[in-house]
Amino acid sequence: ERVKKQLGPVIVKTNEQRLDIITRTQDRKGTSKIVLRGWESIQSLRGQEYDFIVMDEVAHMRNFWIGWEEVLRPTLRVSRGGVLFISTPQGYNHFFDLYNEDKKNNKDWKSFHFTAYDNPFIARAEIEAAKKDMASDRFTQEYMGSFQKAEGLVYPEFQRFDHMITTEPKNITETFLGIDFGYTNPTAILTIKKDLEGRFFVVDEWYKWGKTNAEVIEYCKSVKPNSLYPDPAEPDRIKEMRQHGLYVKEVSKDIASGIDNVRELFKSGRLFIHERCLNLIGELESYAYPEKRGERNADEKPIKENDHAMDALRYALISQGMAKMKIRKPHIPTHRVYRY
Numbered sequence: 001e002r003v004k005k006q007l008g009p010v011i012v013k014t015n016e017q018r019l020d021i022i023t024r025t026q027d028r029k030g031t032s033k034i035v036l037r038g039w040e041s042i043q044s045l046r047g048q049e050y051d052f053i054v055m056d057e058v059a060h061m062r063n064f065w066i067g068w069e070e071v072l073r074p075t076l077r078v079s080r081g082g083v084l085f086i087s088t089p090q091g092y093n094h095f096f097d098l099y100n101e102d103k104k105n106n107k108d109w110k111s112f113h114f115t116a117y118d119n120p121f122i123a124r125a126e127i128e129a130a131k132k133d134m135a136s137d138r139f140t141q142e143y144m145g146s147f148q149k150a151e152g153l154v155y156p157e158f159q160r161f162d163h164m165i166t167t168e169p170k171n172i173t174e175t176f177l178g179i180d181f182g183y184t185n186p187t188a189i190l191t192i193k194k195d196l197e198g199r200f201f202v203v204d205e206w207y208k209w210g211k212t213n214a215e216v217i218e219y220c221k222s223v224k225p226n227s228l229y230p231d232p233a234e235p236d237r238i239k240e241m242r243q244h245g246l247y248v249k250e251v252s253k254d255i256a257s258g259i260d261n262v263r264e265l266f267k268s269g270r271l272f273i274h275e276r277c278l279n280l281i282g283e284l285e286s287y288a289y290p291e292k293r294g295e296r297n298a299d300e301k302p303i304k305e306n307d308h309a310m311d312a313l314r315y316a317l318i319s320q321g322m323a324k325m326k327i328r329k330p331h332i333p334t335h336r337v338y339r340y
Contacts, residue, residue, distance in 0.1 A: 042067045043209070046074075051081040058087040059095035062305060063186055065278045066207055089141055091150030092160070094282045099147075116143040152288040154259055154302050154310070157266035158273075164281070165272050169193055169201040177220060178316030179230035180308045181237055187211050188308035190280065191223055192316055199270045200317070205309060207279040213237045217244050229316040251315045256300055258314035265317065280309040 012031055013022040019036040037045060039061045053072060058064065076083065087095045101109035116127050131139050140146045149156070174194040181187055189206040206219050217240065220228060225247075230238055232251045241248050252258065265271035273281060286306045302310075 039067065042071050046071055048075045049078050050075045051079045053081070053083045054086065055083065056086045058085045058098065059090035059093060060087070061094075063207075063209075063279070063308075064094045064282065066186055066209060070209070089145060089147045091153075091285050092147055093150075093285045094278070096147050097278070113145055115145050150286060150288060152291055153285070154287045154289060155263060155266065155284050157263055158284045160281075162269070163266060163272050164275050165201065166275050168203065169195055169199075169272075171196040174227075175223070175225045176227045176229065176316060177223060177225045178312035178314070179216070179220075179228060180311040180315070181213075181216070181231050181234045182308060183210060183212075185209075186279075186308050187216055188279070188312040189216070189219065190277070190309060190312045190316065191225070192313075199272065200265060201272045201274065202277055202280060202313070203274045205277040205280050207309065213240055217241055217246065220246055229319045231311065231315060249319060251319045253315075254318065255302075255314070258318040259302075261318045262314060271317075277309075280313070283307065283309045 010023055011021060012024060014020070021034045023032050023034060024030070025032050035050075053076065055061075055072075061067065072083070075081075085095070085098050089095060098109075099111045099113075102111045116122050117124070127143060130143060134142070137148045137151075141148045172193045172195055176192055176194075178190045178192060179188070186207050186209050190202050191204040191206075193201045193203055195201070204223075208215075216237070220241070221244065227247045227249050228241065229249055229251050230241065232238070232253060238248050262271065273284070275281075283306045287302055287310050288306075289300070290303050
């Protein structure tokens with residue numbers, strides 16, 4: 001009480017509407033500001049400056065890489081500040097990549113792993129009851145913090161060890177783009193190359209918020225593709241693309257057939273993803289069907305989230321009937337990336 005009277009309360013000011021708190025620093029000679037924001041309003045943080053960021057439930061954040069790299073990371077540049085990523089795992093997605101950064105001998109990163117048994121506020125009896133009632137893989141993920149393959153994935157065939165590459169493909173015969181338009185949601189453009197053996201390589205991605213059609217066209221022209229496969233629901237934007245000399249081809253929006261085509265390409269060892277396509281890889285490992293206990297998903301439509309790159313990939317591959325091409329002997333390239 002004597003110290004409090006001399007230096008004043010820890011909290012100097014609160015703003016409940018903006019979710020801000022101004023507190024005294026540890027030495028009580030200055031003040032600090034604590035800001036609480038939700039991931040859905042992340043765009044409001046552009047241009048701000050922070051000393052430290054704490055991000056909770058990172059594995060469940062949609063469009064994580066674009067939000068982190070374009071919005072949040074720049075807010076730490078001036079202060080050279082730090083960040084703490086916290087989450088329960090959700091499959092092998094972006095949080096899995098973050099957790100493994102320190103295994104690359106990156107001195108700027110350090111990872112920690114704790115289970116429910118390490119939490120002194122959770123009764124051991126509650127943990128044991130959950131272990132008894134829950135499916136084994138779900139308990140392992142939720143209570144033990146273990147990375148498990150997500151349930152109900154649309155593309156369970158995709159495996160990092162088999163389908164990710166680190167080098168540029170050779171003997172390319174064609175380059176084309178798959179495009180899913182967006183503005184408040186990201187615009188996703190995938191650059192896909194086809195080689196002499198009929199294999200397909202997604203070698204680059206353009207995954208951006210708030211981009212106009214003029215900016216989309218400028219990027220497409222810079223790639224110099226042979227053809228484009230954009231979302232047919234945007235006829236005005238497609239018309240403008242054609243006016244700028246881009247060769248836009250017809251696109252099928254049959255979701256079920258498109259998914260079957262992409263799955264067949266993964267199964268036959270004819271579709272590969274470059275490791276730099278982080279958003280595409282993240283979507284492949286989280287794009288899922290809705291969970292329905294005890295019944296099959298009747299219409300087989302995936303959940304409408306984590307799907308911008310998924311749509312772009314499907315538009316490009318189904319529209320040429322690529323999965324139906326007959327290849328005498330599927331060949332898996334030797335340039336793989338080892339993540340473990």
